[in-house]
Amino acid sequence: MKSAVSWSAYGAAQLLPRLIGRRTRGPLFLTNCKAPAGTPTLDVCPETGRARLFYRRAEEIFDENTLLLANPLASPEDIEDTDGWTLHRLRHGALTHDAEDGTSTPMLLARSRYASVRPGVDSVARRVAERGPAARRRR
Template sequence: MHWQSGTAQLLPRLIAGRTRGPLFLTDRKAPSRTPTLDTCPTTGRARLSYRRAAELFEYQTRAITSPNGQARGFTLHQLRHAALTHDAESGTSTPMLLARSRHSTARSLERYARPGVDAVASHVAHLDPATRRRAPGPS
């Protein structure tokens, strides 16, 4: 797993000195049938499920999507989509986008790699030979 610097700086607070066990935990003790790898050895709490993580993320982002908190929040899929879209807009190569998204074909990336108008304008300006000639050379 690879983390950007902002996330990496927050991880020590989340880990809080723990050296093993799942990182995102439920609020309650794990049932006895829960596999050992899915249980925190210190607290006995279970690993947070993807479904519950999605519910929490959506709930916590309601204030962002609607001032009164009535609208639905963002989904984890939208978060993933936004990250891949920003990567594509910043010029990340298709092989890197495939590796990061864990998709197997470039066709599956089409829904994410839809650069906005500003990204396309920046790309065209960057490649414009007239612009490059006008740029000051090294001193």
């Protein structure tokens, strides 16, 4: 079974194979122990029986483990004053690339489950350059 996750060129894509392994379903960030009885089925990895981490703890762990990747030029003395990547960035990497590639807004909204999705600044500038008043005058 093929995973439905795609992350394009974001740096977080380097981490996903390690996080996902061979799993094709279930939560991504897991506790170190088995889920207690009564844990909702969607919050339990069907292959390991471990529970989903709370978002705040998953965010802390992800931030700590991406400090060097997010700040490759930081000196060892300065690394403690920097931040790693966020789960928000991890989650929306594919959506950003899809928006920049021209995926329709309704499709982006359906995939993200958010009420609004904005393309990146570069894609807006490119779109204006391609279809704005100056581009129309060149035609």
